[in-house]
Amino acid sequence: MYPRPAVAVDLVVFTIIDTDLKLLLISRKEPPFKGRWAIPGGFVRVGRTARSQGESLESAAQRELSEETGLPEGAVYLEQLYTFGRPGRDPRTRVLSVAYYALVRPTLAPLVHAGGDAADAGWVSVTEFPRGKLAFDHAEILEMALERIRGKIDYTDIAFELVPETFSISELRAVHEVIQGTSYDPGNFRRRFLRMQTDGIIEQAPGKRITGKRPARVYRFVGR
Amino acid sequence: MYPRPAVAVDLVVFTIIDTDLKLLLISRKEPPFKGRWAIPGGFVRVGRTARSQGESLESAAQRELSEETGLPEGAVYLEQLYTFGRPGRDPRTRVLSVAYYALVRPTLAPLVHAGGDAADAGWVSVTEFPRGKLAFDHAEILEMALERIRGKIDYTDIAFELVPETFSISELRAVHEVIQGTSYDPGNFRRRFLRMQTDGIIEQAPGKRITGKRPARVYRFVGR
């Protein structure tokens, strides 16, 4: 029987708070890297028999996220990012990490609290995360996740996972702006997304968003 | 000590032969699925100690490809695709497969011959691969690889990995056409790729491509 690697799932968790892109870091309760910041994650549960082979990778990701941060399973958008497997990336033994990124609606973000192997858990701005002070190769994972969402935001529907279920156009615009780091012309952005309405991808929702000034119409993402 | 999964790397290998997109299948020499068609791959070599943790995932992929098909290591373009880990995808035990896709220049394609755990190895047209007769979940892996290269071909440089080192514009166009399944206007396609020349991404190479009719200029991919 040949030796096998340990396999973990790790998650880069994003949300938007105060029109700022945040990511979720936990403080490690156990060695290695005890006390250091890390992204949530943990080992995949594998069965001992051919019949019962354990949980799926995505289930493991949902479970670890839920255990360490209190976010309810199924409430966040999850997508596999990349598998990191460089020998030596964990000092104990060979560990592969199947990395996922998660998008959390701002309405859920306040639910986060530390649990499981996490001594602490909190949202950190992507512009000021402690690049050099993260456990393992988590800085590298994080960079790749950022690159990925920046690349995907304007040709996929992921932006809709970072706004409340019903949202105003300017809330959606704020998501794009904070992820791309640029600003968009409100009128042009508006038209671009209203084309989605004629295509049936979004629909107007009842109610208005009242935010001090003129109330805005709200929309709901329907799907493709 | 918790049970660990076995970890394999599997490869979806593409080339172009006779203006047709082909992929590489092998015939399995060993159970499970002995005698069935499969994509090349094998287990990652993992060390027994913390000091010596074994080979990297990409090295494992290069090694397995070389062993089973005779393609020289380092001669093909490799990129990680996705990690498949559904419990039960291997009847023996829990096995994760870190899938890669590989692009082989048509000049190298004839070097392929079966070796290692492969009883046979050959190129099959993507339009007629034996969808229902593949081992494990290899059909699913294959579909995802196709989707990926189709999505990436027109905003990345992967097309240059499927032509000889020096190529004519129409050879490059043929690659795009066969992957996208559409046809492009020769004039428009030409201009689009000549913009890359002014950007220094491709440069004209000495010689011409003589193919029956009017000879075509040849180019070389330089990089970004």
Added chain:
DNA sequence: CCAAAAGTGTTAACAGTACACCCATGG
């Protein structure tokens, strides 16, 4: 000289950009 592919030119349609402007609301 003819067929066929290489290579060039021209135009219309369209999407993105910039920016001017009106509208509705809370303070």
Added chain:
DNA sequence: CCATGGGTGTACTGTTAACACTTTTGG
């Protein structure tokens, strides 16, 4: 009534798509 963001109109610009056309070769 005014400041502010919501919402609309429009002119300009660059890119793409369609297609007609010329050039160069082998047979």
